[in-house]
Amino acid sequence: FFSQLFEIYNYYDVEIVNNSYGYSGNIIDYTEAQVRNAFPKTIAEMSQVGTPDSEKTIYVWAAGNAGGYADQGADYSSPELLPGMAHYISEIQGHSIAAVSVDENGVISDFSNRCGVAQDYCIAAPGGSITLAYPTSNDDLGIYTGDTNNATYNDCIQDNSCYAVASGTSFATPFVSGGLAVIADYFEGQLGSHELVARLFSTANKKGIYDDAEIYGQGLMDLDAATQPVGQMTAMLTQNFNGPMVPATFTNIQLSSPSFGDAISNGIGNQTIIFFDELGAPFRNSLTSLTSDYRNQISNLESFSGLQEPSLLRADSNEGIFEVGTYKKYNSAQELITPTHLLDTLSERNQFFTYFNSTNNTFISQGVNGSWALGIFQDSELRLINKLRSKFSNPWLNFSAAGSSFGSIVTLSQDLNLAFTISSGRNKFQANEIFGETNSSTVAMIEVQPQNSMPSIQFGLLKENDSSLGFSGSGAFNINNKHLTTFIGLSDSLNVMRGKIFGSLYWGSSAGTKNEFGIIDSISNLHSSAFGIGYLKSSIFHKGDQIIITIDQPIRIESGQLNLNVPVYRTREKNVLFNNINFGLNPSGREINSKVEYLTSYKNIGIGISLGYKSDPYHIKFMEDYWYASLGFNIKI
Known part of the structure; x- marks a missing residue:
């Protein structure tokens, strides 16, 4: 039987x-x-x-x-x-x-x-x-009463829907x-x-x-x-189930640059990935949940510097200018700001100093973009306006801005200077304290500086460790180190209409990479851009007041592809199936910041009024454009 x-x-x-x-x-x-x-x-x-x-x-x-x-x-x-x-x-x-x-x-x-x-x-x-279904029939009512005249008659026997405890x-x-x-x-x-x-x-x-x-x-x-994970969850590094694995806890993607916008989230969409517990059981996770968007990390906002007012001390002399300071919290522009405690924990990263030696034309800095004395900032008047640095500095030097920079300007002839700078340090916008030490960068740059109305030209090379333009991963998303980006930039400032027009234009190309292990199979060549244009006029209503008009685009990926091999299913025979995901890295929008600022003073009180408009915030098309305004005061004691 x-x-x-x-x-x-x-x-x-x-x-x-x-x-x-x-x-x-x-x-x-x-x-x-x-x-x-x-x-x-x-x-x-x-x-x-x-x-x-x-x-x-x-x-x-x-x-x-x-x-x-x-x-x-x-x-x-x-x-x-x-x-x-x-x-x-x-x-x-x-x-x-x-x-x-x-x-x-x-x-x-x-x-x-x-x-x-x-x-x-x-x-x-x-x-x-146990309460269970109790089958009945016309021939066998079991424990139930079938006499309709009986007070304990059970209706359930008519449609065989009786239950009993057994x-x-x-x-x-x-x-x-x-x-x-x-x-x-x-x-x-x-x-x-x-x-x-x-x-x-x-x-x-x-x-x-x-x-x-x-x-x-x-x-x-x-x-x-x-149905819960047993032991530590792990992620695959190869397509072999018995191959090496890494802890799933540390497997994620970090975006510490605004240049990618929503490209990663759009490309990933609702795709999933499986991790494995110690018994080999697969647990499905959303790929989106493994991506740390720079918008969720205040230190990662490219526009963060534009939201900060530096508290600094400046010493001027015939030999040069020295300034030291700390950026303070400032959010009057109604940007996406995370809680104050995060700013406090990162306060040490907001300290900086700069020194420009006018005698031998050398400059050093710590904690700021290393191009603070180059580009439009060759103009000493513009150099003193700290707010312009985040908009017009070379964007690729932000990837070493938490470190140190050294530069010098050499006179080649009456009409031509040649400047160079070397910068090394961590990405200023990197918030990952666990893996951030490895995400350091080195930048070498040369700037040709005509001493006439011709624009200055910058040529440079950025080397990032374990990151590509702020795109980095850890665990199974780890990528090869030593990513190289070459870039070129044009900048100039001209005295026009009793004021000053200034601008910069940057273009970069990052070499692609292919990984032997991990989920990220390859990153193609990346092309990126940034630009800004501005106008400065002084003594409009009275001596000493200023109006500054700026329009700028933060660094943005213009083209590039990301190829992922994502484990998505495990067969009963322990063979793992992969989903190949390939998508573009250029974001859906193009952020353009427009701002008008008027600065004046009365006795020892400085007054600043600004009005701005931001379109496609963070290079994301679906985010609403918005206006913002601010009114600020400072008192010199």
Whole structure:
């Protein structure tokens, strides 16, 4: 009977079979030889020889209710014959389970057999006082009253919808069978049969009374634990499931530059990735959740410098100018600002100093963009306006702005100077304190400075470690180090209409990279740009007042591609399937900042009024454009 029945299950690839037959006889009453001789065909069908362990049908058995006959001398120390068969038959171990019953208090039911000798293949589940469907028919109403004249008449018998409360290991078994189905469904069919059983057993509650394996076997079934990660989650570095892995905790993408805008989030969309726990089970995560958007980190805002008013001391002399200061919190422009405590924790990064030696035309700095004395800032008047630095400085020197810079200007002829600067340090907008030390950069730049109306030309090279224009990753998203970007820039300032017109234009090209390990397969060549134009006029209404008009675009990726190989599915045979995701890195919008600022003073009080308009904030098309205005005062003591 059993062999024929199980043959049908195997033929139709049934995944889980719930068994409760009331076949009496305790497993310990027999030897292995007796069991094999009595059930050769049944064992053959249950063993499923030739079928991979991952595809075998799982058999769940009611352990038996011999405890209810203990007063008659029944042995209930181990499961009955068929439920306990895995104790003897190695071929069915891993896909045959005996289920014992616990009552409403979670204690082994009096009537239930114990796990005993089959404890390695046995688990406990609720089987006492279970509400269950109670079938009825016209011929058999069971416990229900069918007399319509009786006050206790039961309407449910008309449509066979009656329920009753019952107890037995027959009712614990469906909890185990159903639990296996829940686990299989939760993991989207990615776990093999033996893995499902192993996970059910390893995650069962073994605390307290459930530590007694003679009674509870592997413990009390715990579906919540079975669907939670076991141990540390890991991410794949290769396409081999048995290859090297890294902790999933540190696997993420950091954007510490506004240049990418929403390109990453748009490209990733609603794509997912799977990580693995210590049992090899896959857990699905959103790729978006692994991306740290620079908009969520105040220190990563390219426009942050524009929102800050420096508190500084400046010393002027014939030999040069020295300034030292700290940027203070300032958010009157209604930018996206994160809580104040984050600014406080990063306050040490906001300290800076600059020194320009007029005698030998050398300059050094710490904590600011290293081009603060080049480009339009060759003009000493513009150099003293700190607010212009974030808009008109060379944008690629921001990637070393948290470090030190040194430069010098050499006179080649009456009409031509040549300047150079070297800058080394961390990305000023890098907020990742764990991996940030490796994300340092070095910039070397030469600027040709005509001493006539011709614009200055900058040529430079940026070398980033473990980052590409502020795009960096960690863990399985780690990318190759030593990324190189070459760039060129034009800048000039001209006296026009009793004022001064100034502007800058920058273009960069970053070499692509291909990774041997990790999810990021390759990054193509990247092209980036930035520009700004402004007008300054002094003494408009009275001596000393100023109006400054600026229009600028922060650094933006103009073209480039990112190619990802993302693990998205694991077969029951532990082969991992990958999704190749390729998308452009240019953002949907182009941020343009327009601002008019009027500065004046009365006695020792400085007054500043500004009005600005920002379109496509952070290079994101769907973000609303907005106006902002501010009014500020400072008092010289």
